[in-house]
Amino acid sequence: MNTGWSSRLWTVFGKEIKDHARDRRSLTLALIYPMLGPLLVAAGLYMAGNTLQANYRQRPLDIPAVGMENAPALAAYFSKHNIHIVKAPNKDQVRRLAVRKGRLPVVLVVPKQALENSNFTVELITNLGRADNLRATARLAEVIGLYNDDIAKDLARAAGLAKDYARSVKMKKINVARDANIAVFFYNMMPPLIIFMIFLGGVHLAIDTTVGERERGALEPLLLAPVERWVLLLAKSGAALGFTILTTLVNLSAFKIFMGLAAGTSTTLVSPPGLGIFLAVLLISLPLMCIAVAMQMSISVITKSMKEAQIYLGLLPLVPALPGMVLVFQPINPTNFTVAMPVFGQMLLIGQLIAEQTLNPFHVVIATISTFTASAAIFWLAARWFQREKMFVLG
Amino acid sequence: MIDVQDLTKTFDDVHALDGLSFCAEDGRVTGLIGPNGAGKTTAFRIVYGLLASDTGWAKVDGVDVAENRMEAQRNLGVLPDVRGLYPRLTAREHIRYFGQLHGASGPELEADINDLINRLGMQEFADRRAKGFSRGQELKVALGRAMVHRPKNLILDEPTNGLDVMSSRAVRALIEEMKAQGHCILISSHIMSEVSTLCDHLVIAAHGRLIAQGTPDHLRTLAGVDDLEEVFVRLLMKVGALHGAAA
Numbered sequence: 001m002n003t004g005w006s007s008r009l010w011t012v013f014g015k016e017i018k019d020h021a022r023d024r025r026s027l028t029l030a031l032i033y034p035m036l037g038p039l040l041v042a043a044g045l046y047m048a049g050n051t052l053q054a055n056y057r058q059r060p061l062d063i064p065a066v067g068m069e070n071a072p073a074l075a076a077y078f079s080k081h082n083i084h085i086v087k088a089p090n091k092d093q094v095r096r097l098a099v100r101k102g103r104l105p106v107v108l109v110v111p112k113q114a115l116e117n118s119n120f121t122v123e124l125i126t127n128l129g130r131a132d133n134l135r136a137t138a139r140l141a142e143v144i145g146l147y148n149d150d151i152a153k154d155l156a157r158a159a160g161l162a163k164d165y166a167r168s169v170k171m172k173k174i175n176v177a178r179d180a181n182i183a184v185f186f187y188n189m190m191p192p193l194i195i196f197m198i199f200l201g202g203v204h205l206a207i208d209t210t211v212g213e214r215e216r217g218a219l220e221p222l223l224l225a226p227v228e229r230w231v232l233l234l235a236k237s238g239a240a241l242g243f244t245i246l247t248t249l250v251n252l253s254a255f256k257i258f259m260g261l262a263a264g265t266s267t268t269l270v271s272p273p274g275l276g277i278f279l280a281v282l283l284i285s286l287p288l289m290c291i292a293v294a295m296q297m298s299i300s301v302i303t304k305s306m307k308e309a310q311i312y313l314g315l316l317p318l319v320p321a322l323p324g325m326v327l328v329f330q331p332i333n334p335t336n337f338t339v340a341m342p343v344f345g346q347m348l349l350i351g352q353l354i355a356e357q358t359l360n361p362f363h364v365v366i367a368t369i370s371t372f373t374a375s376a377a378i379f380w381l382a383a384r385w386f387q388r389e390k391m392f393v394l395g
Numbered sequence: 396m397i398d399v400q401d402l403t404k405t406f407d408d409v410h411a412l413d414g415l416s417f418c419a420e421d422g423r424v425t426g427l428i429g430p431n432g433a434g435k436t437t438a439f440r441i442v443y444g445l446l447a448s449d450t451g452w453a454k455v456d457g458v459d460v461a462e463n464r465m466e467a468q469r470n471l472g473v474l475p476d477v478r479g480l481y482p483r484l485t486a487r488e489h490i491r492y493f494g495q496l497h498g499a500s501g502p503e504l505e506a507d508i509n510d511l512i513n514r515l516g517m518q519e520f521a522d523r524r525a526k527g528f529s530r531g532q533e534l535k536v537a538l539g540r541a542m543v544h545r546p547k548n549l550i551l552d553e554p555t556n557g558l559d560v561m562s563s564r565a566v567r568a569l570i571e572e573m574k575a576q577g578h579c580i581l582i583s584s585h586i587m588s589e590v591s592t593l594c595d596h597l598v599i600a601a602h603g604r605l606i607a608q609g610t611p612d613h614l615r616t617l618a619g620v621d622d623l624e625e626v627f628v629r630l631l632m633k634v635g636a637l638h639g640a641a642a
């Protein structure tokens with residue numbers, strides 16, 4: 001009954017997979033948790049798309065105003081452009097406070113001299129620190145500008161001048177960027193969240209199969225079986241890697257589906273990256289998954305209790321995710337040097353993939369070799385620590 | 396056969412073993428007994444390859460555990476004091492898992508598992524997950540796990556601890572049966588009636604050292620009393636290894 005180490009490896013791996021497939025906590029972490037990040041980001045994208053979408057100009061808008069009766073022509077013009085005038089507070093201080101506090105988006109004040117003079121100055125009381133005020137102010141300013149243009153055209157025509165006499169330079173805004181950029185900003189948030197999940201996917205299994213088994217007294221009977229210690233750790237790592245791959249698959253699928261649905265609600269938001277790119281992200285992430293599991297295992301085997309392991313491993317995903325968040329705002333172009341840094345290389349490559357840029361194959365090779373090598377080194381250390389007597393003995 | 400010579404083991408400044416030697420021969424039940432802290436568990440852990448001794452050696456069927464741990468473990472079945480079951484595996488899956496780790500597979504393994512389930516009276520709970528098992532059920536699973544690879548040598552730490560009367564009798568019968576088949580059985584127990592009934596040879600240890608060894612009758616003669624519990628207490632008091640436990 002003497003078989004090779006690979007047979008023992010598969011036996012332990014199979015047991016760990018079966019055991020944790022029956023564990024509600026492992027399954028929740030692998031199947032439910034990875035959907036939360038994509039749901040939040042997609043919800044953000046949906047709201048941003050709604051807020052900034054192009055047909056905003058056609059929507060009815062209520063503008064609080066005082067003295068609108070002094071400029072009936074302007075009032076009619078507003079009405080034509082779907083802007084409805086509602087009553088604003090009479091006292092100046094009250095309306096200013098209302099705008100500052102966000103109770104009113106903007107207040108239009110039309111002076112009395114508007115009754116007698118076609119040239120008059122209106123006041124727009126606004127608070128540009130608020131996005132909704134910004135939109136209302138911009139739309140009101142745009143409609144007043146159009147009103148001025150129409151008046152200028154009428155005056156030019158009456159004076160026998162060309163209709164554009166008073167407008168020598170005209171401006172035409174072609175909005176191709178704003179909505180698209182908002183979507184891309186949200187897509188750029190995916191890499192740090194993907195990496196965060198990669199470092200979280202196998203955590204429960206890594207803890208449970210090492211320090212957890214030790215705490216429950218299940219590790220000692222296992223070590224009575226004729227199995228090499230490194231084989232035991234490799235099999236347990238393999239199971240943790242399996243759950244990490246599953247978690248990442250769910251995470252990427254959720255991003256693809258939820259972001260697609262959110263972007264689909266607007267005609268102007270650019271679509272999320274295609275399926276091929278998500279598959280490429282999965283492949284590029286494989287070394288990252290290996291190093292994540294190696295780090296989880298090494299921390300799990302040196303900690304004294306499950307609680308201690310949970311504290312350290314709860315912080316572990318933040319280590320790669322934080323630089324990832326910085327890359328969202330300050331992207332770095334990959335170089336031979338930067339991609340050679342374990343973990344960071346994959347972060348840069350995933351960022352490039354999500355931005356739909358072409359990867360340099362040499363960079364892929366460097367990053368893969370570098371992170372795989374680091375994973376092997378960390379696993380070797382974990383395997384050495386796993387040999388310690390303290391690892392096996394309770395108390 | 397399990398042979399232990401001059402074992403010493405120190406944890407920080409605690410001397411768990413201080414030159415312990417004994418031999419558990421085939422075809423007999425050897426009892427390793429002693430007060431708490433005598434070094435029994437440490438000695439067992441060195442024998443089954445979990446700990447390395449500072450000096451001395453432990454051999455299983457002539458195989459030095461420190462030199463060839465896996466070969467020694469192939470000939471050894473162990474029931475540790477902590478049963479350590481997996482709550483989400485069934486009793487049958489536990490036994491199968493350890494059988495596979497020992498290299499068994501296929502119909503032969505399944506037949507061995509069924510045989511153990513019948514011999515240990517596990518039919519009712521064989522296919523139930525271990526979560527919620529009674530201590531007796533846990534012990535039976537752990538016994539099945541220790542015996543699935545048909546080891547020549549058995550180490551049983553508190554083999555009837557937590558069992559009801561009928562289950563204890565069944566385990567004792569099993570030990571007798573294994574002994575009759577020529578197995579080497581090394582047990583540790585605090586139940587003196589059980590030690591008296593089962594053991595052919597006793598090793599009494601305290602403070603990591605050997606205090607006395609021999610057949611129960613030999614030890615009775617040595618202590619000058621018939622009751623084995625009294626023998627144990629007197630021998631320990633004689634060497635100053637028992638404090639405050641009145642005889």
